[in-house]
Amino acid sequence: MSQKSTQYVRDNSRRMLDELKEFIRIPSISTLPENEPDVRRAANFIADALRKAGLEHVEVIETGKHPLVYADWLHAPGKPTVLCYGHYDVQPPDPLELWESPPFEPTERNGNLYARGAADDKGQMYMHIKAVEALFAINGSLPVNVKFLIEGEEEVGGESIAKYVQQNPERLKADVALVSDTELYAEGIPTLCIGLRGLIYTEIEATGPMRDLHSGMYGGAAPNPIFGLIELLAKMKDANGHIHIPGMYDDVQPPASAEKQSWDNLPFSEEEFLKNEVGSTRLTGEPGFSVLERVWARPTLEVHGIGGGFTGPGAKTVIPAKAVAKVSMRMVPNQDPEKIVAAYKQFVKDNTPAGIRTEVRVLSAGPAILVNPDHPAIHTAARVFSEMLGRPTVFIRSGGSIPIVGDFAKFLKIPTVMMGFGLPDDGLHSPNEKYKIENYYTGIMTIAQFFEEYGK
């Protein structure tokens, strides 16, 4: 353990928190046009912060939408290069009335900092910058080469950064990426996320009659595209969560037995998960798989909505001309999204009810990500993390998708260290989002330490 960087963070903790608060006060809501000046202000704030920390080539890069911020420091020859990623944009704060303190006035309460973006991702990404600052302050240089790429569109699809990564593999060349947009498995447990599910998001448009029909006049003879979708989708997945698209499970790579065993050792209570997180009468899913396996390592199919009919208050007896279902599938390692998309389209074609025409639109299709825990960067991160928190680092997965991690893998051919310091109850995207202040400091220290050890 470097006593120096830890001491530096302790000595500067108040200032480091005040800076973060100043950053958080900028309501950089990327989805709202009226906040565009704030989004730009946040980009400039970050550019300044990178400059002050000691980074070079700081650039606010214009895109079709919100700017990217780039910076680097490349004076550690022979040492690895770390690409630090984060985002400076936030979700809208609605519903405002549920906030106990104003969303853009960061407020300390119970050891937490309450504000929109406190955890997601302002507080987490700012740790990277403060870690670099600490190392410069102590050593006058960094133990590794670093590049920063910070975006302002994470909450609205991240289109610009995806394009930028694809088009600038040389500039972004690195040995590993570092992302702090995940969380500890539980308070005090050092956690590295090494797996993400992929996501295929589609729309199925079903067409029945040529125009909306009255269900009295035509019901019994005219095909109803809503019911057509119901028939089709009911065939796609059964009550056990088993997906009936041919080939769906062919390439599924189950977690290695060591990984599976480590999940069994995680403090997980199915009862508490059901009661405190899901809140339904029981959990569902494939029999024979644990809850963590089901959400981390099994493909799923979900219907998010069916539009096109009547859903307003009261009664309308319409057989609509068209209906659209939003259907997504989560992919696990070794599944090829293109192959699954093809099988899915074929299934829709083969099972479209008589009288109905269907069209499948694929909105996005990204594969699952699995990072090798034996990669030197992961190995080092796990060791440092473990020493910092005083207990073994756990390797978990997430059932969600972080598209940028896939882009780094695809276009830069590098793995990502997903090392986050949030907590499961931080309330990302919700009212009273918070970030534990102590974890902010721990994060800065851990990341500084990770740079030092990875540079050895």
Added chain:
Amino acid sequence: MSQKSTQYVRDNSRRMLDELKEFIRIPSISTLPENEPDVRRAANFIADALRKAGLEHVEVIETGKHPLVYADWLHAPGKPTVLCYGHYDVQPPDPLELWESPPFEPTERNGNLYARGAADDKGQMYMHIKAVEALFAINGSLPVNVKFLIEGEEEVGGESIAKYVQQNPERLKADVALVSDTELYAEGIPTLCIGLRGLIYTEIEATGPMRDLHSGMYGGAAPNPIFGLIELLAKMKDANGHIHIPGMYDDVQPPASAEKQSWDNLPFSEEEFLKNEVGSTRLTGEPGFSVLERVWARPTLEVHGIGGGFTGPGAKTVIPAKAVAKVSMRMVPNQDPEKIVAAYKQFVKDNTPAGIRTEVRVLSAGPAILVNPDHPAIHTAARVFSEMLGRPTVFIRSGGSIPIVGDFAKFLKIPTVMMGFGLPDDGLHSPNEKYKIENYYTGIMTIAQFFEEYGK
């Protein structure tokens, strides 16, 4: 045939059309708050028209929403009493850009009058008033007793008139009701509608998790109420249109063989119905039943929409806390809505997927109506209609529901003569609604003649 009333209509045709146009120019759109003064203006217009025609006790009756208009003439002792029903409100004209002439500026084109409400129901209900006027003009009195009850909420649920009929059976006492809100089976074919399907309209609310969940984090373990509804509804009806609610078909009274035979003799082309009316790739429904049987005499179940999830543009990976399906069933004669509602609720209960809670809300439940074609009023109407158009009257049913006909049956214990002069392509509720001008005159003559013959 009374040459006199026919001659009177011919002599006054231009004025009768001009009056109708004046009436139609009032945009009495019952669903839009900004048109409330117009709705009232239309009620007063009708009250005036009834007075001018020679009716007595004309009254604009206030309700919780739009006024009813009542009038009567009861000076034909020993003669039957006819209760004339119609509505003076109309649907909104949207989408405006599809109208070839302004919706509230009635325009003559190709022998039709184009305007919102031309057929539904201003043109049709005004015929009743003009028929009475003609008879007064010729004879100074009426051959039957008449009562008029005209509402302004038909397009928004008709709550006020339903209540009024229930509460005023003595005032509305009659031998038969007359409703002109239906159509000729085809141009030139005298048509009486003697059957209507009943309607049970429900919402099924399905609850899964306690709040909206991210499908990445929870997909595979958390129950999805949208998929729960899909599973449930797919079990309720199969691809052949057969409803699997126990007891659904127990009480179904099939049409008498004579009625069924008469349907087989109607000019009906399944090919044209598919091509010109439905416009899908094929028709659906129960095998072994003709199209007319399926839409007129078989129960159906339709899903009109599923709300609660995400149906906007783009992708949102939500497992919603709640979802609501709008589900209706059409009932046929001899089915008891209460019995069916109970069986439906039981089915939902028995088939709700694990992890999901469901609640059924019944928005309305009205039985099917079947009028005895041998009732003297129906018999007379059929004979008069046949003489007027020069070919046999056909008895048809409608797959839809006219709730007021059910209320007349239930609270006044009287049958309804459903004698309309619209045409199947009149475009009710659509842009370029029309009413054939010649049918307007024919309607007035036929109704006057019906009063005369029914009074004999």
